[in-house]
Amino acid sequence: MYRILSLDGGGMRGLITLTVMRRLDEAVPGWLQKVDLITGSSTGGILAIGLAYGSRPEELVSLYTICGRKIFARSRRERWLGLRGILRAGYDNRNLQEELRHRLGNARLSDLLHKVLIPALALDNGHSEELGRRYHPRFFHNFDQSGDIEAYKAALYTSASPGYFPSVDGFIDGAIVAYHPGAAALTWVQAGRVRASAPVSLAETALLSLGTGTVRYYIAGERHDWSIARWFPSMLRLMRDGNVGLVEYQCRLLLGDRYHRVSPVFARPIDTDVWEQCDRLQQIGEDVDIRPVVDWLRAVWEQGDEGRDSS
Numbered sequence: 001m002y003r004i005l006s007l008d009g010g011g012m013r014g015l016i017t018l019t020v021m022r023r024l025d026e027a028v029p030g031w032l033q034k035v036d037l038i039t040g041s042s043t044g045g046i047l048a049i050g051l052a053y054g055s056r057p058e059e060l061v062s063l064y065t066i067c068g069r070k071i072f073a074r075s076r077r078e079r080w081l082g083l084r085g086i087l088r089a090g091y092d093n094r095n096l097q098e099e100l101r102h103r104l105g106n107a108r109l110s111d112l113l114h115k116v117l118i119p120a121l122a123l124d125n126g127h128s129e130e131l132g133r134r135y136h137p138r139f140f141h142n143f144d145q146s147g148d149i150e151a152y153k154a155a156l157y158t159s160a161s162p163g164y165f166p167s168v169d170g171f172i173d174g175a176i177v178a179y180h181p182g183a184a185a186l187t188w189v190q191a192g193r194v195r196a197s198a199p200v201s202l203a204e205t206a207l208l209s210l211g212t213g214t215v216r217y218y219i220a221g222e223r224h225d226w227s228i229a230r231w232f233p234s235m236l237r238l239m240r241d242g243n244v245g246l247v248e249y250q251c252r253l254l255l256g257d258r259y260h261r262v263s264p265v266f267a268r269p270i271d272t273d274v275w276e277q278c279d280r281l282q283q284i285g286e287d288v289d290i291r292p293v294v295d296w297l298r299a300v301w302e303q304g305d306e307g308r309d310s311s
Contacts, residue, residue: 001303002189002200003208005035005051006182008244008263009042009175010212011161011272012072012281015064017047017210019285020262021057027294031301032057037194039117039185041174043212043272045158046100049151052112053104063099065282068275071096090273093156093165100152107151109142115194117141117185119174120157123167137177139184143193164273179240180247182209186254202254206300208293209251211263213270213284217241260296264288 007017025032032051040048050060072091109116118140125136140154158174160167178184186207192199217237251259264284270277 001301002194002205003034003036003301004182004185004189004205005032005038005048006180006185006207006209007038007040007044007047008181008209008211009040009044009161009173009179011043011164012064012068012274012278013212013270013272014043014047015061015278015281016212016264016285016288017044018057018061018064019282020210020288020290022061023286023288023290024293024297025057027290028297028302031297034301035114037115037117037185037189039119039181040158041119041178041181042159042161044181044210045118045120045174046155048116048118049109049112049155050103052114052116053107053151054113055103061282063103064275065278067095067099068278071099072273072275089162089166090164093160093168096159096165097152097156100155104150104152104155108148109140109151109154110145110148112142112151115142116154117181117188118154118158119177119181119184120154120160120171121173121176123170123172138171139188141188141193143188161272175240178243178247180209180211180244182207182259183247183250186251205255206258207251207255207260208297208301209259209261209263211244211261213264213266214241214244215266215269258300260293260300262288262290262293 021032038048038052040046046063047060073095120138120140122136122138125132125134127133140149140157142148153169156168157171159165160171161173161175174181186205188194189200189205190202194200217234219234248261264287270281
């Protein structure tokens with residue numbers, strides 16, 4: 001069984017993901033060590049790299065509970081003048097960079113203990129011909145040396161959320177490419193990119209997807225003759241939820257029972273920069289019913305250990 005762990009974006013809501021993973025570790029010891037590939041977007045990309053580096057979920061919690069306030073910090077002057085969030089990005093990413101460098105040091109993606117697949121969006125592909133220049137999805141990985149970079153940089157690229165943080169080296173948030181990166185990981189696996197021996201078949205692939213929570217938005221009625229201005233407030237949610245829904249459909253269609261997703265439903269929205277609500281976010285993770293995923297891990301994830309080849 002080739003095991004893929006997929007981690008959604010969501011800013012501070014990554015604390016929910018960590019809480020669920022820590023609880024799963026207690027219920028099914030060793031499940032995380034059996035991962036072959038960890039893929040993650042935005043905050044999920046940071047977690048994917050941290051886990052692949054060797055950190056336990058409980059060790060990464062402090063990135064949110066302690067460092068969240070520093071990462072999502074605005075000076076009193078900036079708050080009063082409204083400089084950040086209106087005229088500039090809401091937050092400076094220097095504090096995030098400092099924390100990532102502290103945790104990951106000079107490690108490169110090739111130094112990580114697990115394979116990773118980290119999406120970002122290049123704002124300019126640098127094509128030699130002007131007509132060829134455009135945005136370009138980029139996937140940072142450690143399958144070979146062609147895309148090897150420092151781990152902290154890949155984490156910065158995938159988490160450079162527009163409006164929240166400045167772009168980094170011409171890259172912005174991986175969640176724009178794949179908020180739920182599970183289908184991207186499946187594609188790379190099926191393309192034979194992740195293993196030196198024979199390609200991994202769908203029949204021997206299992207994928208666990210951990211989301212950072214969902215608000216069940218909907219628009220009632222059958223006809224909406226709205227202007228662009230009327231649609232605009234809902235457009236980002238529609239594109240994000242549509243993206244996640246498509247990936248859900250693809251993964252379930254391809255993998256069937258070998259695909260499982262956990263993403264709690266919120267009664268009301270929770271912003272991605274709410275460091276003040278760490279206790280609430282952890283409690284949401286504690287309240288998730290993990291019995292179905294524990295059963296799934298034991299029935300699917302734990303099978304097929306003999307003769308594994310994750311080279």
